[in-house]
Amino acid sequence: MNWIRARQPDQIAERRSDILTSAAAMLEVKELESVTLGDIAESAGISKANIYRYFSxxxxxxxxxxxxxxxxxxxxxxxxxxxxxxxxxxxxxxEIWAETALAHVTLLELYPRLHTTLERNSSVDQIAELKKTGGAMLRRSAAAHHALVPEIDESAWYGITQASVALMTGFWHFVNPDEKVRLAMSRPDVDQPSMDFRSMFVSSQAAMIRGHVPRV
Incomplete structure (x- = not known):
């Protein structure tokens, strides 16, 4: 393996980007729980030991x-x-929420693992920063939605946005279960209709939003 250590800031940033790209691509073929540092290193074309120069x-x-x-x-x-x-x-x-979600499948795959895996293995400082930036995004989103639908106040939009994230990630994994569930669902004696993420999410979120419109 021909490895040249990155020393300049731009080289380090490029190496980190390569590792992140390889790790994200692994989610297309494996569940997160099955991905190892060795898998990521092999995909990125570096040694496992050298990954620790960029990520802990x-x-x-x-x-x-x-x-x-x-x-x-x-x-x-x-x-x-x-x-x-x-x-x-x-x-x-x-519809915009559903379309944007489907353009960010990696996020949909990682969201449920945030609390069960990623946060549990992070420092308090990392989690605090994660929550701080997440709260800022929710406030920006609430303001944008309020500007479009001012009948619903901004604080209500904040809660709607939080609930929409939960709805989005929950429906995604309900419609796209793990391999064992898919095999079970494929059996002819399991009589359940197929489910579509987009239609389920759109109808449910729209109903939730309409429920917040004040009655005159």
């Missing part, structure tokens, strides 16, 4: 990916909400 653990790598994906999702969502001119604003908001 596998979970730090995936927490970094989560933060980047969450920021990207929030930025795109807020931008699209700001451009919305639809007559049925609430239905369009739900």
């Amino acid at each position: 653990s596998r979970d730090e790598i995936y927490l970094t990916i989560f933060v980047m994906e969450r920021e990207s999702f929030a930025h795109e969502l807020i931008e699209r909400i700001g451009r919305c001119r639809a007559k049925d604003r609430i239905s369009r908001i739900a």
Whole structure:
């Protein structure tokens, strides 16, 4: 393995980016729980020992990916909400959420692992920073939604946004279960209809939002 240690800031940033890209790609073929540092190192073309020059653990790598994906999702969502001119604003908001979510599948895969794995193996300082930046994103999102639908106050939109994230991640994993569940569901004697993430999310979120519109 031809390895040249990165020494300059731009080289270090590039090496970290390569590792993050490889780690994110692993989620397309494996569940997070099955991914090892060795898998990431092999995919990135470096040794496992050298990964520790850039990240302290596998979970730090995936927490970094989560933060980047969450920021990207929030930025795109807020931008699209700001451009919305639809007559049925609430239905369009739900469609925008679903479309933006489906463009960020890595985030959907990591969200449920945030509390069960990634936060449990992080420091208090890391978790505090994660919560601080998350709260700031929720406030920006609430402000953008309130600007589009001012009938619902901003504090209510904050709660709607929190609930929408839970709805989004819950539906995603309900519709895309692990391999054992998929095998069980494929049996002819298991009589359950197929489920579609987009339609389930859009109808549920739109109903939740409409429930917050004040009655005149």
